Amino acid sequence: MRESQIETRLVQGVKAKGGMCMKFISPGLPGVPDRIVITPTGRICFVELKTEIGRLASIQKWGIGELQKRGAEVRVVKGADAVKQFLEEVFADEV
Secondary structure, X not given: OOHHHHHHHHHHHHHHOOOEEXXXXXXXXXXXXXXXXXXXXXXXXXXXXXXXXXXXXXXXXXXXXXXXHOOOOEEEEEOHHHHHHHHHHHOOOOO
């Protein structure tokens, strides 16, 4: 499955659960995660999507590390099954 198809599943899944799934593009800062997920209760999670065999580039590792150093929740989600698991986990406490 292509990364774009995995991203579509994430976007649809988040919307179905009442959340927002914004595309994250930062022209002046390379290596940022693909999406920002916001749950109905305000939990914010940055999500980097990969195919099941995809790997993070060095700049992506750096970008994720910089977000995490500042207390941000960042997830690397690999494949469609991981999208399902991510949705179950992040939206488990939603009312």
